[in-house]
Amino acid sequence: MTSRLLTLPAGHTAKWIVLVVVVLIYGGLASQAGKLEGAQKNESSSWLPTDAESVKALDAVKRFPGGELAPAVIAYERRGGLTAADKARIDGTVAKLNADRKPLVLEAQPPVYSPNGAAALIVQPVQPGDGSGDTFQTAVQSIRDRIGEPDAGLDVKLTGAAGFSLDAIKVFSGINGTLLYAAAGIVLVLLIIIYRSPIFWAIPFFSVLLAEGASRGAGYLLAEAGVTINGQTGGILPVLVFGAGTDYALLLVSRYREELRRHEDKHEATAIALRSAGPAILASGLTVIAALLTLSIAEVNSTAGLGPVGAMGVALAMISMLTVLPALLAICGRRAFWSPGLDTIPHPGQTGTDETHGFWRRVGDRVARHPRPVWVLGGIVLLVLAANVLNLDTSQTTGNQFRGSVDSVEGQQVLSRNFPAGASAPADVIVGDAGKAQAVADALKGEKALISDVRVAGRGDAGVQLSVTFKDDPYASTTMDTIPHLRAVARRAGGASTLVGGPTAQEYDLRVSATRDNQLIIPLTLLVVFAILIVLLRSLVAPLLLIVSVIVSFAAALGTGIFVSEHIFGFTGVGPTLPLLAFVFLVALGIDYNIFLMARVREEAIKHGTREGTLRGLAVTGAVITGAGIVLAGTFGALAVLPLVVLTQIGFIVAFGVLLDTFVVRSVIVPAAVIDTGRRVWWPSTLSREDG
Incomplete structure (x- = not known):
């Protein structure tokens, strides 16, 4: 039954039905693709679980008369001291800001001048709205437009929570289009190089492009259903679809071309290719879908949202490669491989890369001579690369998440030089028992090394809201580390119902949730992948070997990525969610190549024994897996074009890890370990006893 379903697109009439039905369904989903960006939520509070203390504090703030506010802080600085003309401009700016304000923009406060006379700030609160970006972005952008350009020697920057949010929204708003074009361009070029045909590349490219459009439409529907999607998820989605989809296309086309050299009938060749490669693709x-779905239990909502969205994208890519692609192959036939001046059209009896020829067979023969030293030495090299994981520093924050010059970051630096640095993002302390508000304020004022000011910001049914200004940069990791202490101080004075929130507390809670997610989801992902490999390979030893190889490969990629990020790119730390995301991508996508290899090795081992089966499997899958690895590394490398540090880091780590897995782990270490283990690698299946 499964075989008949897999080969349905190879039928003389069924190929047309399958093509039309799938294109119509995918086209319908793709019609909603343009709405995905508008459904994204990019404010940090939406990423946190509802039971985080900073989220509870935010909910309480909304019950006060002023409600939740994101301060837009306009920072002015002249290093030699503000002139009279500067002060006249600053005073006049307040009137401009208050004239004909946009929706969500509240009245600007009078300017505050620094004690050293070199700087001034104006605070204009902005209501966050629904957090989706459009109205809020228009509101904050109107403030930025009205403050004007810097004069000679006078710097003018927009910072504060509203400024940081505006810069983040602008960055995220350009992600989808930039990545779509970058990933599509990389895949297009590589397909042309791989197939050396001016025609054939269009078949897999159309199949994956159709899946990408459908995935964005389905992503919008998931967002409407309540899944939290941010710009990071929206940016990673096309990379996943292009990378995974192209990998599956390369595997199927490779087997199809192999069968065209054995069979005259293109329909028969398509059917055999589906029966042979289809189960491995499935x-x-x-495996990738199951691994991504483990992210759904994450406490960090942005990570949890990536789970179903990414799994949906990979599922649509896989289905397209098992329906649209084979239908097009059966329709176009062997002539689609035509290339002027080259003998690229496969025909029966033609010699191709097989188990006795080719580069990868020669690599296998060399590995087979001394398999144990090969995998031991390879493992040592990976462990050396992994050693830098011990230097993992998850101190990346909102304040250093951007690449290049950003107004909000530079504005925060102006404040840090001339005012209490925390003025741009005060903490919110909610005292449920109004009678204890003064005691809480006094206790916090006593923390003179941490706090510069405490004032009452509001009174209401939720109690008393205190606005607490930090002495140091509120986005610095050292300031975030003080949150547990300040919460303890506030609760001792105000009781258990006292809450500490605000941007700094949100970043701290994000780290706590991310740490929990790392500790829970990484082992769970390994168990899920291990279980799938057991079912696929009908063995316990082979899946264990593959899991160990993937873990060491991931550690090597992460260690290398940390070193490169710090010493070459010059980035400070990594984001708290990066280790988990990199792990899931590398394990889920990296295990692909081991599945492609070991599924073919098992098929060959049944006929020729484990040693020869491994060499044949490596020979016939080497080229296609190498091509797939280069494509996947290229698509993830496209993340490096974005001005966000975390996506650049993820892009490099995954791209490097995929190439490491493709050229070292899958091609050298795994075959060496399998050959060294011998038929015991298939234990406890009958193959472990009958293998010759």
């Missing part, structure tokens, strides 16, 4: 796709 197993690989389900």
Whole structure:
């Protein structure tokens, strides 16, 4: 039954039905693709679980008369001291800011001048709205437009929570289009190089492009259903679809071209290719989907949202490669491989890369001579690369998440030089028992090394809201580390119902949730992948070997990425969610190649024994897996074009890890370990006893 379903697109009439039905369904989903960006939520509070203390504090703030506010802080600075003309401009700016204000923009406060006479700030509160970006972005942008350009020697920057949010929204708003074009361009070029045909590349490219459009439309529907999607998820989605989809296309086309050299009938060749490569593609796709779905239990909502969205994208890519692609192959036939001046059209009896020829067979023969030293030495090299994981520093924050010059970051630096640095993002302390508000304020004022000011910001049914200004940069990791202490101080004075929130507390809670997610989801992902490999390979030893190889490969990629990020790119730390995301991508996508390899090795081992089966499997899958690895690394490398540090880091780590897995782990270490283990690698299946 499964075989008949897999080969349905190879039928003489069924190929047309399958093509039309799937294109119509995917086209319908793609019609909603343009709405995905508008459904994204990019404010940090939406990423946190509802039971985080900073989220509870935010909910309480909304019950006060002023409600939740994001201060837009206009920072002025002249290093030699503000002139009379500067002060006249600053005073006049307040009137401009208050004239004909946009929706969500509240009245600007009078300017505050620094004690050293070199700087001034104006605070204009902005209501956050629904957090989706459009109205809020228009509101904050109107403030930025009205403050004007810097004069000679006078710097003018927009910072504060509203400024940081505006810069983040602008960055995220350009992600989808930039990545779509970058990933599509990389895949297009690589397909042309791989197939050396001016025609054939269009078949897999159309299949994956159709899946990408459908995935963005389905992503919008998931957002409407309540899944939290931010710009990071929206940016990673096309990379996943292009990368995974192209990998599956390369595997199927490779087997199809192999069968065209054995069979005259293109329909028969398509059917055999589907029966042979289809189960491996299905197993690989389900492995990636299952691994991504483990993210759904994350406390960090942005990570949890990536789970179903990414799994949906990979599922649509896999289905397209098992329906649209084979239908087009059966329609176009062997002539689609035509290239002027080259003998690229496969025909029966033609010699191709097989188990006795080619580069990868020669690599296998060399590995087979001394398999144990090969995998031991390879493992040592990976462990050396992994050693830098011990220097993992998850101190990346909102304040250093951007690449290049950003107004909000530079404005925060102006404040840090001339005012209490925390003035741009005060903490919110909610005292439920109004009678204890003064005691809480006094206790916090006593923390003179941490706090510069405490004032009452509001009174209401939720109690008393205190606005607490930090002495140091509120986005610095050292300031975030003080949150547990300040919460303890506030609760001792105000009781258990006292809450500490605000941007700094939100960043701290994000780290706590991310740490919990790392500790829970990484082992769970390994168990899920291990279980799928057991079912696929009908063995316990082979899946264990593959899991160990992927773990060490991931550690090597992460260690290398940390070193490169710090010493070459010059970035400070990594985001708290990066280790988990990099792990899931590398394990889920990296295991693909091991599935492609070991599924073919098992098929060959049944006929020729484990040693020869490994060499044949490596020979016939080497080229296609290498091509797939280069494509996947290229698509993830496209993340490096974005001005966000975390996406650049993820892009490098995953791209490097995929190449490491493709050229070292899958091609050298795993075959060496399998050959060294011998038929015991298939234990406890009958193959472990009958293998010759």
